[in-house]
Amino acid sequence: MNTPEDSGMQCPRPIAEYPRVLLAHGGGGRLMHELIERIFISAFGAIELSARHDGAVVNLDTGRLAFTTDSYVVHPLFFPGGDIGMLAVNGTVNDLAMCGARPLVLSAAFILEEGLPVETLENIAHSMRRAADGAAVRIVTGDTKVVERGKGHGVFITTSGVGIIEHDLVIAPSSVRPGDTIIQSGDIGRHGIAIIAVREGLAFETTIESDCAPLAEPVMRLLNAGVEVHCLRDLTRGGLASALVEIAETSRLSIALDEQVIPVREDVRGACELFGFDPLYVANEGRFVAFVPSRDTERALAILRGVPVSAEAQVIGTVADGNPGLVTIKSVIGGERLVDMPSGEQLPRIC
């Protein structure tokens, strides 16, 4: 926090009272959502933006396209299990998949800091190519800018993606219905912990690697099998908690989770305790939740478990009517607590 009047405040203050951008405005939590609502949705006014989805669905005369963009500013550029290039490809592939689209083409725009070793850039570009091949997409257009030393930070990459929607479902928070089952594709927290561990110079007995991976395949399999997917969301900045609070708020429904069944690896749980993090709020780059009608639950689980990236899929909760926007979790020892959106200060620049 860098405004002196913040010290000692008990509650998060509305953004109108922050005259300057804070790191927390990029953290994927409440402050970021307020910034987006107040500045961008208000200025740009497109209805696609207020759908609060990972990308926009564009209606053409001849069909529907998904269109999405993300800037990647992760620091450090290389981390256990991945690098900024792999992240930039998989992240945008995943945003397309979360729109229920088959990823088709990507763009890649680079903002380079003067003095960056050319070899570093080469390694990142080759990692992007491998990731693109792995996700069956092509990088077809790009841009390169260079900023003075000290006006950037090595490399920032912005990828955008276009995908094709080959079904008639509307996959969005607005399609979530009371009674829907929430399926999580695998264990959470590895990406955020991998980044923070390398930043803090901590080594665990075994290195925790990022979960960074493309998610189009499990999603396409659900859709091709005719599962009536209501909503999909990848669990990036802000983690599982932010994703579910945002969906509960947008759909005006409530969500009940069961902590006991949410998969978290033991080493990740230990690292979270060490750092004082709740795994629910830690970022992932290869995990998603799917909202499906209860009748499709078993079929969806079986399909997801047949794909390596979602082999550990679990039902983690259900959707109910009433208490719009409320997300609760039944703890391991039986109590129930509220899951709120983080303000955004937890882990900046993890993606």
Place this chain on the structure above:
Amino acid sequence: MNTPEDSGMQCPRPIAEYPRVLLAHGGGGRLMHELIERIFISAFGAIELSARHDGAVVNLDTGRLAFTTDSYVVHPLFFPGGDIGMLAVNGTVNDLAMCGARPLVLSAAFILEEGLPVETLENIAHSMRRAADGAAVRIVTGDTKVVERGKGHGVFITTSGVGIIEHDLVIAPSSVRPGDTIIQSGDIGRHGIAIIAVREGLAFETTIESDCAPLAEPVMRLLNAGVEVHCLRDLTRGGLASALVEIAETSRLSIALDEQVIPVREDVRGACELFGFDPLYVANEGRFVAFVPSRDTERALAILRGVPVSAEAQVIGTVADGNPGLVTIKSVIGGERLVDMPSGEQLPRIC
């Protein structure tokens, strides 16, 4: 230049000898092209990239789309005649138009530096909305990241765009033919001079304003009238010279220009003399060249002159066989000189 061994070099050195990224690698000249060829085209391998066009044309079963991206790092953020937001919208609209596409939707990804005044961001966002309305496109998806103070520079914006191609032409350097006429849409050099003047704190008798403007309308009019457009290129980083050298090299044809008919405003010419610039190399953000068969020249000129942004359109040269990649210009006093691509050191961060 920041490698000591560069001092005193007569010729530009191949990029393989630069171990680190230089500001000149982002200048739109020879060094940037070498960086793109060596790193990105080599790694990504998509044929669309080697077409060296402003965007990619994507073939769907149901038609053709254009897809493009650009990062904007212009400094200062606000300048006479525009700002980074207006530039980010018009620049991407123009890249779609240069593919012969009708711009449809844009994405906007922001990399904000901690401490940026929120009011500045608000002004930029509203300027983007006005520019989008002016170009009849919608900003439908976006992203926000925040980096630590001193790791960015106020705001960087990456816009991507999707457009629809509603004709059967292949508008690309490879479609240029011997005998084609080169039409320039208006006077050159205003954007680059506007930026450098405000950076250097220089005031002229009248303020030189950027030419930043959307170019989709004149292009759509040419196409709707059935003009057989062979190639289009907006004259951004590297100016008219870089654009024409790149097209001459890619098409393996030669280009002859007539300096006397290239429109340059008197105040811009004066400022160029003051700064030691050749207007041919100065950036524009609302100017383009069109390559058309000679039989369509008069019709194309009449159409362009009917739209305010291209009211001063002029034929500036022709394409010929032989001497692949050669661009020559007949000077005002009658001599002929070679037009080469700049190395890229002239004006960094103008877009």
